[in-house]
Amino acid sequence: MRASLSVTDLSFAWPDGSPVFSGLDLGIGPGRHGLVGLNGSGKSTLLRLIAGELTPQGGTIGVDGAVAHLPQDPGAEPSQTVAEVLGIAGTLAALARVEGGSTTVEDFDAIGDRWDIAERTEAGLSRLGLGHLGLDRTVASVSGGELVLLSLVARLLTRPSVLLLDEPTNNLDAAARDRLIDIVASWKGTLLVVSHDRQLLNAMDDIGSLRGGSVRWYGGGYDDYEAAVAVEQEAAERAVRAAESDLRAQKRDRIEAESVLATRRKQGEKAWAEKRMPKIAMGNYKRRAQVSAGKLRGVHDDRIEDATARLAEAEELVHDDREIRVDLPDTVVPGGRDVLTLDGVRPAYGELTIDLAVRGPERIGLTGANGTGKTSLLRTITGELEPADGAVRAYVPLRYLPQRMDLLDGTLTVAENVARIAPSTTENERRAQLARFLFRGRAADQPASTLSGGERLRATLACLLLAEPAPQLLLLDEPTNNLDLPSIRHLVEALESYRGAFIVVSHDERFLDDLELTRRIDV
Incomplete structure (x- = not known):
């Protein structure tokens, strides 16, 4: 191929x-x-x-x-079946009718050249560890990770x-x-x-x-790319330093030249005042001095302009990778204060049952295989889902960052979304906070529907942290999805500075290690 x-x-x-x-x-x-x-x-x-x-x-x-395209968030209606997500429901139905004796043109057209679709689907699901999913199972009972893999199988089936x-x-x-x-x-x-x-x-x-x-x-691969870029950036930074040094030298020369011209001008003015030469000669001398001064200034101005241009060119080669700069609200949770208790909680979806007590500014990582119910647990803590069993007690204001980041209204701008969840803040306060999330000036006026995945996360996180009341417990579901590597590093720094409690679900081992969690719970 x-x-x-x-x-x-x-x-x-x-x-x-x-x-x-x-x-x-x-x-x-x-x-x-x-x-x-x-x-x-x-x-x-x-x-x-x-x-x-x-x-x-x-x-x-x-x-x-x-061409087949797997987007960041494949998306599917909760009522859709696995077969419908895979795009094979119609073909399987037509195959069943043909096997039952149907000879209609419509059924043969629906099958096309996909007579082996059932076998290829079984092989594809098995290869990605999804063999346990029945084709009639609904998306509502499938985890986010399983939906991504199902969507990939759907693309692969199109060959x-x-x-x-x-x-x-x-x-x-x-x-x-x-x-x-x-x-x-x-x-x-x-x-x-x-x-x-x-x-x-x-x-x-x-x-x-x-x-x-x-x-x-x-x-x-990426390690090779990173090493090559590091070498390029080191050379670019050396070029910037050399260009800056040259520009400073040219400016010094310009100042020294002006000093020389000033001395000559004073000498000429003194000679004129003392009438030490004829008037005509004095006039010629003055004109030649003016022409000479103009040429000298022009030479130094040209050199400064060239040096400035070289500096600008050198600076363009240096990557100025902006990062998320989060100034988290003052949400201090004193040590020992009750934040959350889970008593034998079993979410509506998944297999886990959990007892958990969160006290003080604890930072907890929740890990486990896809489909165990981690996302369902977070949704249960927020009250979005009723627990199948057990009791949830939250003692502080909390906010939830879901995997799909569907908290934003796509018809509103970034700034308008923040205003919607924090109506008592002033326009200046909202703009100042958004600037720390890299939405500066006109960027804050972008419609949410036009944002990239990483931009949506930044906008959503800004909304959560400006919400009223400010959260003392954050629930984060795969927060590094769609973030570039510099932003992930700064997100770690931001969460380290957060003085409330948080529970984070993630499969990103490096991210979890960098967070220096209070404890990790594998479910």
Whole structure:
């Protein structure tokens, strides 16, 4: 299976006029290609453009073969069955009718060339550890990680030549991540993966860095990319220091030249006052001095201008990767204070039953395989779901960050969403807080529907922390999903500075280790 993908002179902007790409060129052949970049740089938008889900304003996109796209949040109606998510319900029904004797053209058209769909589906589900899921099971009883894998199986069943994956390891436990990476490692067509998962990115043949509307490629996996960028950045920073030194030297020379000119001017003024030479000669001398001074100033001005330009060019090569800068509200929970108790709580979905007492500013990590009920437990703590058994008691204000980040109203701007949940705050207070989450100036006026995955998380987190009353207990469900690596590092710092309690569900082992949790609970 051979495939190629090309993007030529691509231009795209959102309906409000916000530009994303202008003249983007991209070309990749068969192999495994990773795509990285800061949140909001356009990675997910690029995949949607290639998949035909968005229409560019200019340029061309060429794909050799069929395309399948797995978005960050595949989404599905809770009432849908596994077969419907896989896109095979109609085909299976037609097969059943044909096996029962039907000879209608409609049934044969519904089957097409997919006579082996049942066998391929069984093999695909088994390969990703989903063999236990019945085809008539509803999405409401499936975990977020299982839904991601189901959606991947659905794409693989279409036998694409070009596969586009957007943060495919989100919500996956360690075993599921390993299975997905096995599929990636054995992929024979063209694969383009947007991810912040180091393990997955290290399985790539090369890494593309999307920055400033263009893509630069680096051979090898993420570790190789990071090493190459470190060397480039060290050289770029040296160039900046050299350019700064040259600019300072040129400015010093300009000052010294002005000092020389000032001395000459004083000498000329003294000679004029003492009438030490004829008037005509004095006039000629003055004109020559003015011309000479003008030339000298021009030379130094040109040198300063050149040095300034070289500094600007050098600075452009240095990555200024902005990070989330969170100033969390003062939500101190004294040591020993009761925050939350769970007495024999069994969520409506999943298999776990748990007793838990949270006191003081504890930070607790909740881990376990997909489908055990971790997300259902968090929803039970918030009161969104009734427990199948047991009792939940929360003693402080709490806020919940769900996996799907569906707290924002897509018809409102980022600033309007914050105003909706914190009506007593002033416009300046909201803008100041949003700036710490990188929504500065016009960025705070973006409609929530146009935000990237990482931007949605930042906006949602800002809303939670500005909510009234301010939370003393945070419930975080896979908070690193869709965040770039610099933002993950700063999110760790932000949570370390938070003085309330939190419970975090995550499969990101590095993230959990960095949090220095009070305790970890494996369910």
